[in-house]
Amino acid sequence: MRDAIAAGVDVHVIPGPSAVTMAVALSGLPTDRFTFEGFPPRSSGARLATFEKLRFEERTMVFFEAPHRLGDSLGDAVSVFGAERRGAICREMTKRYEETIRGTLSELSTWADTHEVLGEITLVISGANKDSAAVTAEDMVARVREFEGAGMDRKAAIAGVAAEFGIAKRLVYAAVVDANKMSS
Incomplete structure (x- = not known):
C-alpha cells in the first residue's frame, strides 16, 4: 500500500468494518500498531492537553473530527506534534466523494484552512519517532x-x-x- 501511494497510484480500499481501519490503510502511515482516540475535545485548551498526552505515542493515531473544527484541530496538532509529523485527512469514506489528503501536519492544516471541508472526517496522525x-x-x-x-x-x-x-x-x-x- 505504501509503495503504491509513494508511486502516486490512486489507491482505494474495499469498505471494511469501520472508517478507522479504512483510514489507517489509506493513510500510507504505519499500520502495524494504531490507536483510535475518538473525537478530540471541542475547545482548543482541552484539545491541546489531549494532544500533549499523546505527543510521545509511537502508534499511528486515528481521530474523528467535525468538518468545521478540522482546521483548528490540525493547528493544535501542529503546535504539539510538530509541523513535519505526517498525517492524512480521510473524507467521506465509502461514499461517492471519498478523498484522502496526505502530507505533513502543516500541509494538512493549510489544506483545511483553504478548502471547504464537508462530510465525515477521519484524521490519521503518525506516531512519534521511537527516539x-x-x-x-x-x-x-x-x-x-x-x-x-x-x-x-x-x-x-x-x-x-x-x-x-x-x-x-x-x-x-x-x-x-x-x-x-x-x-x-
Whole structure:
C-alpha cells in the first residue's frame, strides 16, 4: 500500500468494518500498531492537553473530527506534534466523494484552512519517532547551539531542531529560554 501511494497510484480500499481501519490503510502511515482516540475535545485548551498526552505515542493515531473544527484541530496538532509529523485527512469514506489528503501536519492544516471541508472526517496522525521520547531539554539546547554555531539564526535553529526530533517548535523554544535563564 505504501509503495503504491509513494508511486502516486490512486489507491482505494474495499469498505471494511469501520472508517478507522479504512483510514489507517489509506493513510500510507504505519499500520502495524494504531490507536483510535475518538473525537478530540471541542475547545482548543482541552484539545491541546489531549494532544500533549499523546505527543510521545509511537502508534499511528486515528481521530474523528467535525468538518468545521478540522482546521483548528490540525493547528493544535501542529503546535504539539510538530509541523513535519505526517498525517492524512480521510473524507467521506465509502461514499461517492471519498478523498484522502496526505502530507505533513502543516500541509494538512493549510489544506483545511483553504478548502471547504464537508462530510465525515477521519484524521490519521503518525506516531512519534521511537527516539523522540528520549530527547531531553539539554539535548535540544545543545543542538540549537550547534546550529547557531554553524551560522544559523535562532529561529531557524529552533525550527531545525524541532523537525529533527519530531517535536513542536514551542517545546524547543521553551528549553532554550529556560537554559538561558539558568545561565544568566
